[in-house]
Amino acid sequence: MVSLSGYGSNTTNLNGIASFSAINPSDSIYYKVSLDHYDLYIDSIAALPFGAKTENVVLNLTRYNVSFTIEDSGQVVAGATILLDGYGSKQTNDEGKAVFEAVLPSDSIYYSINTPAYDFYENSLAVVDGNVDISIDVDLTAYDVYFSIIDGKIPIENARVSLEGYAIKTTDVYGRATFKNVILDDYITYGIAHDDFYTYNSHIAVVDTSVSKKVTLKRKTFNATFNVSDGTRHIQNTKITIEIAEPDRVIDFDSAIFPDYFKTLGNSEWAIDNGKSFQGIYSIKSGVIYDNQLSEVSFKRTVVTGNISFFAKVSSEEGNDYLVFYIDGKEKARWSGNVDWIHPSFEVESGERTFKWVYEKDGSSSVGSDCAWIDYIQLPAENMTWVTDSTDSEGKVMFPNLLPYDSIYYKISNVKYNYIDDSIKVVASNIEENIALDIDLTFSIIKEFDRDFVEADSVYLQGYGKQPLNENGFTVFKDVTPTDSLKFIVDCEAYDIDSGFITALYIDTVYPNINVSRHNVTFSLGYNGNPINGLTVDMGGLGTRTSNENGVATYLNVLPDSLKYSIDDTYYLRKEGGFVLGQKDTTLSLEILPVFYVRFNVQSSAYTGSVYVNNAEIALTSLERSATTSGFGEAEFNEITPNENITYTIRAEGYYDTTGAVSVTNADVLKDVVMELIPKMEAANLISPNGDGHNDYWEIYNAERYNEFKVRVFSASGELIFETVHYSTNKWDGKVNGNDIPDGIYYYILQSPLGNIVFKGVINLLK
Known part of the structure; x- marks a missing residue:
């Protein structure tokens, strides 16, 4: 489009020409030329009054700026090299920017971004009718890092692998752990940890390719x-x-030889296989079997307590065909389906054990390889x-x-x-x-006189209590803590307590000697509350002791026993006895009676007591003692203790019995006794029991004199027909039991109570 000031605008034709007519002459007329994608052109021309005017205008294509902003997840990337095809290369500044100026319009301009540690990036852009601003988010260059962890021969499962800047990975049954998209770095630290192995730390460089790292861990000790x-x-x-x-024993089949102690049974045998193995080249594989069949392998080995482990792989119909493992006939686990290498482990007790693997099929179809593999069996040691x-x-x-x-x-x-x-x-x-460490202390007790040990005998040890002694006098204190000083007490019945301190540093036997307990025996001698001095106590083997002014005689340190004593003195009644001395001092308080004599002087009444009665028997009835008078009518009783009423009876032939009493208090007694002479007996020599009132009874004259005399009447043949001791009230009537007896000669005998006086005679019986 060409615009001429004051003359409007015209569009160029295909030849790039635009014409204006009827132009008034002028020194300067402004015009402008505009076209898409080209710079605006403004200038002036002079319109002369003669002829046409041609103005050639060369338009320049419009140029634009292309601005690149390079970022990494919102963070600017400085130093990135950007190549813009046809315009060279530039590096991004600290703001991550690079600007290409005066870039001609184009529908497609190739560019590339090359940044250290980042992925190479390339693309194209269009420059049409304005500046271009492009923001590129680049990715750091990353590779995969593969770790393989072994213990020197087999993989280590469940090892924890840490790579700086990345989440921790755990190794699988193959001992593998993979880190994806690890960015470039020439020094990345890593660590490997496992409960049973020492931790391993090192570093790797990830520069221009993925990294595989094999690490051998050392088992922890x-x-x-x-x-x-x-x-x-x-x-x-x-x-x-x-x-x-x-060390554990390993069966790895790497020799390609089926162990001779393996026993394989069933419908098909297990065998060495080189098709699949967990490590090395070989494993063992179950035999080819069909529906409702099995293939079995087993072996026996002596082991210590530990674990058996192995690697197993199964390819079977899920839920129908199984690999089953047994220990001593007891099923431990079973697997079916598509099971890649697994590493089970089972506890095993010490002793000879049988380990068995059975691949078994049911009656349904087959899936997969229809078999199982076993590799790398690890057993506890034998010893x-x-x-x-x-x-x-x-x-x-x-x-x-x-x-x-x-x-x-x-x-x-x-x-x-x-x-x-x-x-x-x-x-x-x-x-x-x-x-x-502790010790045992044995006590062996030695008893004086080697007496038996009883149930109550014991030893006390400080801190360990009291223990009884056995029948041999032994006791043992177990688990005693060694010490420089330990108190003991030996307590045995009837023996002195023995105590002391021992040094108990080592196992030892202590031999205490104990003595029988000895005690004092005290005699307290007196009469009527008054002590007796000078009395001699005799205890046999213990000797004699004499009482002092307090009436006391003491024996010291006397062995317990059944003891006897005697106290003998001229002026006191002999005292003897016995007692048992037990486990304490003993005092015997004894009443010692003084002794006196009682002398009887027995005379006859016939001559006013001037005739001695000899052979008279004197009985002290209350004391149950007796004596006979001498030719001088004397009889003496010694050792008579004080007594206010000592009764006596004196009998002598031809005399009436004489009774009486004497009193002995604190002096000897002289007793004069006069006995009454019994007159000569007179009796009738005739009896005529005819009831006429004359001589109906046999008469003993003065019969009262013979009271208690035994009167007996005998027949001529010597038959006793009458007897009495109270004749004065029981006279013979000339009969026997009330019956008459024949007339004739009969005999009588009168006898004093002591039998020493006898009167005899004849009785004539006439009716």
Whole structure:
């Protein structure tokens, strides 16, 4: 479009010509030329009065600015190199911008963005009728990082892999962990952790390709340190033995030989397979079977307590065909369907165990490979190993590099201390076990006189209470903490208590000697409340003691026993007796009676007491003692204790019995007794029991004199026909039991109560 000032506008034709006519001459007429995509052209021309005027105008294409803004998720990216085809390259400034000026319009201009650590970016843009502003969000260059974690031979499952700036990954059964889209970095730290292995830390560079990293972890081991003491002092040279499991056994089939101790049964045998394996080249595979068939493999091995693990793969009909695992005939797990390599683990007790895998089919169809694979079987060790070491001067010993184990048994032995048998658990850290050894203290009691031990006998030990002694006098205090001083008390029935302090540092036997308890025996001697001085007490083997002015005689330290004593003195009644001395001092308070004599002087009344009666029997009836008078009519009773009424009876032939009493208080007694002479007996020699009132009874004259005399009448043949001791009131009537008897000669005998006086005679019976 060409506009001429004052003459309007015309559009150029196909040849680019626009004409204006009837132009008035002028020195200067302004015009402008405009065309899309071209710069506006303004100028002036001179219109001369002669001829036509041609003005050639060259238009320039309009140029625009192309501005790039480079960002990374809203953050500007400086230093990015931008290539704009035909216009060279520029780098973004600190604001992430780069501007290309005077860019000609174009429907498509190629450009590219090349930024360190970012993905290469390329595209095209159109420059049409204005400046162009382009914002590009670039992506950091990223690659995948692959980790493979093993323990030296097999993958480690469940290892935790951390990569700086990325979320933690856990390894799968193959020991793999993958980090996607890891941006370029020539130093990225990573760490690998597992409960059973030492943590591993390092770094990788992600520069121009994906990275694969294989890491071998070292299984964790720990130290077990034992500190042995007696609670106060370190104990050197103490042997400590621990039981360590040997390394696990591995069956990996890499030899391509089916183990000879494997037993395979069923409809088809298991065999070595090189088609699929978890590690290495070979595994074992179940045999080809059909509906309702099975393929079985098993073996026996002796193991310690631990775990059996293996890798298994199954390709079967889901829910119908199974791989089943057994230990000692008990099913532990089963798998079916499409199961990629899994790594199950099962606890196993020590002893000989049978491990069995069975692939079994039901009666339905087949799916997949219809089999199972087993690889890399890991078994607990067959035996435990005992390792022994001794404590140093600080009572310390360390066992290094122990594998984790739930129960490591240990034994501690030192001849001076009690044996210890226990276990520790080594799981996730070094352990330090403080062991305080204790001792047994034996008490062997030695009794004076070697007497038997009884139920009540005991020993008390400070802090450990009282224990009974057995029948041999032994008792053992278990688990005693060693100490420099420990009090003991031995308490045995009938023995002195023995106590003291012992040094109890090592296993030991203590031999206390105990003595039978001895006690004092005191005699307190007196009469009527008054002590008696000078009395001699005799206790046999214990000797004699003499009472003092207080009437006391004492025996010291006398052994308990059944004891006897006697007290003999001229002026006192002999005293003897016995008692049992028990477990305490004993006092015997004895009443010692003084003794006197009683002398009888017995005379006859025939001559006014001037005739001695000899052979008279004197009975002290109340004392049950008797004596016979001498030729001088004397009889003496000694050791008569005070008594105010001592009754007596005196009998002598031809005399009436004489009774009486004497009183003995505090002096000897002389008793004069006159006995009455019995007159000569006179009796009738005739009896005529005919009822005429004369001689109806046999008469004894003065019969009262013979009261208590025994009167007996005998027949001529010697038959006793009458007897009485009270003749004065019971006279013979010449009959026997009221019956008459024949006339004739009969005989009588009168006898005094003592039998020493006898009268005899004849009786004539006439009716």
